Amino acid sequence: MNIQKSFADAAASGVGSLYLVATPIGNLEDMTFRAIRTLKEVQLIAAEDTRQTRKLLTHFEIPTRIVSYHEHNKRASGPELVRLLLEGQSIALVSDAGLPAISDPGADLVKEAIENDIPVIPIPGANAALSALIISGLPTDRFLFAGFPPREKKSLTKWLQEMQGQAGTLLFYESPHRISKTLVILGEVLGDRQIACIRELTKRHEEAIRGTISECIDWFEEHPPQGEFCVVVEGAGGIGASEQPAAVIWWKDLDLAAHVAHYEEQYDRKEAIKRAALDRGLPKRDVYNEVNRG
Template identity: 80%
Template sequence: MNVQKSFSEGVNESSGSLYLVATPIGNLEDITFRAIRTLKEVQLIAAEDTRQTRKLLTHFEINTRIVSYHEHNKRASGPELIRLLLDGQSIALVSDAGLPAISDPGADLVKEAVENNIAIIPIPGANAALSALIMSGLPTERFLFAGFPPRERKSLTKWLQGFRAQQETLLFYESPHRISKTLGALLENLGDRSIACVRELTKRHEEAVRGRVSECIEWFAEHPPLGEFCIVVEGAGGANVIGQQSEEAWWSELDIEAHVAHYEEQYDRKEAIKKAALDRGLPKRDVYNEVNR
């Protein structure tokens, strides 16, 4: 059992506090007054990339000592940071951009701090995933942040299929050189859902590409993707074309064989299977296996 009262009088007298400080995701004006004050007042700043963080500190004339804490040195740096916290020093943890401890090793440091009864105090601020969600035009009542997709195709397929029945809007990050491959896998495994591909948030070239997965694939084939992306995907059963409420699918009372047979009146069998799979949000091979049993 661990109960933390962050601002009670007399709390944390024997140890310092770990501050999780949000930094701008692009526009420097998005940093808060509280974040600047905290970065000035702590004894130490632990940064994912010290070079990137030094630019921010220089801009705001912050002279606090900075040390490195990232995925490759966390086993060595983590225990030392915990020791300093237990000795009474307060430390600010920052990532390259946005909130720390989300899809980065800061989560491990937070876990260790909790286990050592060290106070953990969030300093809120900019976040790419939530910023992309609220501008996507997709449902915001329930959502699931999934981090970064796996790189290998087999793992990516398994990862995506795990979300096929997920009702919540899905959020994940992707790099520009992998987005086309990921969108292709998304179409194959989750169907032609409504999505928003948001890039360069808060920066000069901020852009949101909204539409069906197939439309976004075509767009990026003609407009090479640049910048880091946040992908927002309609949940299963949402059936919202962005900006419109869709009616019940015409094929809802058909089984898969009848669905494919309908398309075979106009197309060859391969194309009919493909179209039925897109309608149902199923992988083509699942539809193929069903009608060829």
């Protein structure tokens, strides 16, 4: 068990703090006053792309030293950053854009810091997925962020099948070079649901394309996609989703125990319970208690 008091532990223990600092996703005016102050006050900034981050630091006149921390060097850099934190230095972690530790190696550094009783403090700011969600026109009360989809068709199909029964809105990122192909498979697996394809968030060419999957496919045939996309997809309980064949929700005829057992063929019990809970929109604890009753 780990209990963190963000603004007391560091002073009492002599260790530094790891700050997760949000950076702009396009418009530099999205940088917060607190983020700028934090980047000036820490001893070190760990960046996914030092060249990109250096431009940001130059713009806001931030002189703090910067080091590289990314997917390909995290095994070497992570322990070194933890060592510096344990020695009392505070470090800010930033990604190329938006919140760090979401679909990037920052999550591994956060885990290492927590395992070493180092305070991890969020400095909130811009986030592409949530920004896309709130302008999509689709339900926002329940959603699943799925990151980046697999590149291969077979893997992508399986990835989507695992989410086809999700009641909540789905969010994922996609590149302009792949989005048309991804939408075709999306329609094949999930049916012709309502979606929003939102590109260039906060930038000059910000654009939201809303409609059914088939309508968006037709749109991109006439208007070649440009810029990075966040795709927001209606959940299984929506209007478009309800028009799908009942077989799309593969687990509908299974009781809860059989649903969990299906996933246990591929995953351990904890993960199987988690996935069944996500499918059904239930708390994990409820699923756990039900399948372990008696």
